[in-house]
Amino acid sequence: MQILKTHYHPEVTTLENRSIFKRLATRSIALHNKNILLLYTERYEDYSLPGGGLDLGEDKIEGMMRELSEETGAQNITNVKPFGAYEEYRPWYKPDYDIQHMISYCYTCDISKELGHSNMESYEIKNGMKAKWVNIHKAIKHNMNTMATSDKKGMSIERETFLLKLIVKSIVN
Numbered sequence: 001m002q003i004l005k006t007h008y009h010p011e012v013t014t015l016e017n018r019s020i021f022k023r024l025a026t027r028s029i030a031l032h033n034k035n036i037l038l039l040y041t042e043r044y045e046d047y048s049l050p051g052g053g054l055d056l057g058e059d060k061i062e063g064m065m066r067e068l069s070e071e072t073g074a075q076n077i078t079n080v081k082p083f084g085a086y087e088e089y090r091p092w093y094k095p096d097y098d099i100q101h102m103i104s105y106c107y108t109c110d111i112s113k114e115l116g117h118s119n120m121e122s123y124e125i126k127n128g129m130k131a132k133w134v135n136i137h138k139a140i141k142h143n144m145n146t147m148a149t150s151d152k153k154g155m156s157i158e159r160e161t162f163l164l165k166l167i168v169k170s171i172v173n
Contacts, residue, residue: 001105004084005162009155012089012099020089021097026064027051027106027163029083030074032113034172035133036164037072042128044154045146047139049163050074050131051104060105068109071124072131073116080109083167086159106163108171136172140164 027049030037038047050071054063061080068074083106092100118131143161146153 001082001085004086004106004166007086007088007158007162009088009090011091015089015099018098019096020099020101021092021094023100023102024054024060025052025102025104026054026060026067027086027104028064028068028074029106029108029163029167029171030068030111031108031136031167031171032133034135034137036136036139036167037074037111037115038132038134038139039071039129040132040134041154042130043152044127044157045150045152046143046154046157046160047132047134047164048156048160049106051106061107064105064107064109068111069116070119070121071129073118074111075114075116076110076112078110080107082106083108086163088159090155104159136164136168140168 028051039050040047050068052067065077068077086104088102090100092098115131120129140161143157147157
């Protein structure tokens, strides 16, 4: 899959002599006209693509479909196609590694507009995460405002906003 961007967190100045934890993840891109299915997280005040970490040995597409269904209640997931991968290096918060190298494999798909019940993890619920159909332009504007003004922003907002802008450029327009 084509790498769309490689991002280095400002605190990651070198990879030399650093222990690196590799995490594979997926992200889902489901559109209905100019609306996109996103997760709004109250804790970070941002919109993000549904997705998350792959289980050890899990097929990427199966993992994408699992995460999409768990987080949003998406039903009838079809027409899954690769969009590209976003690679990032960020500080790791556990003592066993210095840096996390995360690769997010992004896929477009079709789903039913009506969502079923989600099955979010406890930390996702605690963070106030909710699935919403949102106008993609409004989501980008919201994330840009959060990046400029909020001290609550998480590390993923740059990735998510980059991907949303690329989706507009390559799919929506």
